[in-house]
Amino acid sequence: MGNRFEIGLVADQEEWAQAQIEEAIVEIRRIERLLTTFSDDSQTQFINQNAGIRPVAVDAEVFDLIARACRLSDLTQGAFDLSYGSIDQSLWNFDQHMTALPSPETAREMVRLINYKNIILDREKQTIFLAEKGMRIGFGGIGKGYAAEMAKRLLIRKGVTSGVVNASGDLTTWGLRPDGSPWTIGLADPDAKDQPFSYLEISGLAVATSGDYEKFVTIGGKRYSHTINPRTGLPVTGIKSVTIISPNAELSDALATPVYVMGPRVGLDLINQMRDIACVIIDDRNQVFCSDSIVVKG
Numbered sequence: 001m002g003n004r005f006e007i008g009l010v011a012d013q014e015e016w017a018q019a020q021i022e023e024a025i026v027e028i029r030r031i032e033r034l035l036t037t038f039s040d041d042s043q044t045q046f047i048n049q050n051a052g053i054r055p056v057a058v059d060a061e062v063f064d065l066i067a068r069a070c071r072l073s074d075l076t077q078g079a080f081d082l083s084y085g086s087i088d089q090s091l092w093n094f095d096q097h098m099t100a101l102p103s104p105e106t107a108r109e110m111v112r113l114i115n116y117k118n119i120i121l122d123r124e125k126q127t128i129f130l131a132e133k134g135m136r137i138g139f140g141g142i143g144k145g146y147a148a149e150m151a152k153r154l155l156i157r158k159g160v161t162s163g164v165v166n167a168s169g170d171l172t173t174w175g176l177r178p179d180g181s182p183w184t185i186g187l188a189d190p191d192a193k194d195q196p197f198s199y200l201e202i203s204g205l206a207v208a209t210s211g212d213y214e215k216f217v218t219i220g221g222k223r224y225s226h227t228i229n230p231r232t233g234l235p236v237t238g239i240k241s242v243t244i245i246s247p248n249a250e251l252s253d254a255l256a257t258p259v260y261v262m263g264p265r266v267g268l269d270l271i272n273q274m275r276d277i278a279c280v281i282i283d284d285r286n287q288v289f290c291s292d293s294i295v296v297k298g
Contacts, residue, residue: 009162028151035139056129062128063127079229080255083113115132142254146249148165161175167253185199205246206249207245208256210260212227212240239264
């Protein structure tokens, strides 16, 4: 999935635990085959190839994931949008060769096809139709969280009572550590990503972070994140990282990007209206904003 997955379990027998980990890896690979845009025979690519042409029948699992994503798009007023895949990636390399931003006119043209309302779902026929030719969907903002959540659920069904599934820093936990304490999770410092700036003690919760420290460019002395605002087509500025804590890895993963796009005031207002979800935001002045449910210990 373009991400490194790490799985750790608490168990009495190493051989049994390793067998369960292998089953979880098979599950992650199964999901990758469904959702990848790097294979012409994935269901995602069938949908994209038939944009503006015809609806595509998909598995119930894929249909339900897309339906949940569209509901999240409604909730975030389009800040989360699966059809971000319509952006011309050739304009957004975010490497040393990128020395200028596209003009606002070019950026607006790039996002013309980004509109989750043109993802047409027919639940009775279990089909997905992209209404405009050239539209593309992608699961980069939700896929690894979904895979982590499904791996966790499989492991619980197999009798694993405690563990962690870590999808490149977006992780989900259940149970307790061998000493009976909660899992301790470090929140990456945006200015030194290998060093935590704070810690969380969690169990039965999932954590996902969206930040500009993984991929960005500096143009004219200003740092631009690889996260693109689907409304403007331009990179998000002013925020270094957003961390979401929730009971579900898919939800944490999916909320991190739109809150990043929304910014501290609007993003925290959204999170504070949602049950069992918390958020930590760091802006470009290193000011830390927390949702109402976060308790800060000295």
